[in-house]
Amino acid sequence: MKILVATEKPFAKLAVDGIREIVEDAGFELCLLEKYTDVSELYLAVADVDALIVRSDKVTKEVIDAAKNLKIVVRAGAGFDNLDLAACTARNIVAMNTPGQNSNAVAELAIGMMIYMFRNCFNPGTGAELKGKKLGIHAYGNVGRLVANIAKGFGMLVYAFDPFIPADKIKADGVTPLDSVEKLYSTSHFISLHIPATEETKKSIGYHLLSKMPKGGCLVNTARKEVINEDELLKVMEERADLKYCTDIAPTNAEEMKSKFTTRFFATPKKMGAETAEANINAGLAAATQIVKFLKKGDKTFQVN
Ligand code: 3PG
Numbered sequence: 001m002k003i004l005v006a007t008e009k010p011f012a013k014l015a016v017d018g019i020r021e022i023v024e025d026a027g028f029e030l031c032l033l034e035k036y037t038d039v040s041e042l043y044l045a046v047a048d049v050d051a052l053i054v055r056s057d058k059v060t061k062e063v064i065d066a067a068k069n070l071k072i073v074v075r076a077g078a079g080f081d082n083l084d085l086a087a088c089t090a091r092n093i094v095a096m097n098t099p100g101q102n103s104n105a106v107a108e109l110a111i112g113m114m115i116y117m118f119r120n121c122f123n124p125g126t127g128a129e130l131k132g133k134k135l136g137i138h139a140y141g142n143v144g145r146l147v148a149n150i151a152k153g154f155g156m157l158v159y160a161f162d163p164f165i166p167a168d169k170i171k172a173d174g175v176t177p178l179d180s181v182e183k184l185y186s187t188s189h190f191i192s193l194h195i196p197a198t199e200e201t202k203k204s205i206g207y208h209l210l211s212k213m214p215k216g217g218c219l220v221n222t223a224r225k226e227v228i229n230e231d232e233l234l235k236v237m238e239e240r241a242d243l244k245y246c247t248d249i250a251p252t253n254a255e256e257m258k259s260k261f262t263t264r265f266f267a268t269p270k271k272m273g274a275e276t277a278e279a280n281i282n283a284g285l286a287a288a289t290q291i292v293k294f295l296k297k298g299d300k301t302f303q304v305n
Contacts, residue, residue: 004049010034015284022288061087076287098286102279107146131155136188144194186212197224206232218244225249
């Protein structure tokens with residue numbers, strides 16, 4: 001059986017070594033496609049593989065069609081909006097993610113972004129501290145919970161909105177649950193976004209919510225670019241000279257935002273939330289282990305389709 005790791009943005013070497021060990025110990029063969037620049041390379045590489053590990057690489061219907069022997073695809077990470085689940089299901093291919101495995105790296109970046117934005121993007125001048133500020137966690141999943149925990153160490157007052165998590169569970173972490181998304185935005189100096197990109201959430205963060213933020217408010221996006229209504233974000237930042245936006249996924253209009261808002265806007269050059277050796281190892285090894293368990297025992301834990 002052949003297991004392909006196809007990563008436009010490769011894992012750290014240690015992670016690849018660990019994946020290889022798991023795959024070969026199980027008696028399978030590891031194939032690698034790293035830093036590919038054209039999707040045609042992916043079509044070729046998947047042609048005879050039984051299993052596929054990807055990061056944010058797009059597994060489209062065309063990729064699935066090209067992978068005649070594919071039985072399982074694992075997104076080594078949390079968000080699986082890059083997988084065409086319908087195409088997988090139509091071919092009886094199991095799709096999985098590796099929830100929680102890279103969350104700490106993303107959470108640390110979100111906190112780092114808050115400090116960066118409140119310290120004038122590390123330019124000279126008077127900044128502000130995180131201590132005593134109100135932080136709103138928008139979606140209290142694995143990353144949101146970790147951001148909350150770190151933020152409490154900074155002395156921040158942490159709030160969360162997540163209609164899918166019982167209020168008691170949020171309260172037990174010393175976080176104040178809020179019952180409406182509007183309340184979260186009107187309460188919080190910082191919003192840390194952790195919603196997935198789905199048909200319901202796409203473009204859902206726009207004028208209506210951002211205009212409610214208190215003076216000097218800062219939106220931190222380590223989730224997905226698609227959840228932002230970029231035109232409305234631009235409009236509200238033009239109207240409110242106090243608002244800030246920091247993102248790990250550059251908006252389509254990044255150049256315009258940068259020139260208009262200078263130190264009120266920052267986007268990383270390439271998504272780096274999960275770019276730590278630890279996150280690569282955790283997510284990569286989990287993906288390989290899940291594939292071996294599925295191929296050997298039919299274990300479908302973490303299936304998402
Ligand atoms: C995730 O959903 O796990 C993160 O967005 C990480 O994505 P990456 O593996 O492309 O860095």
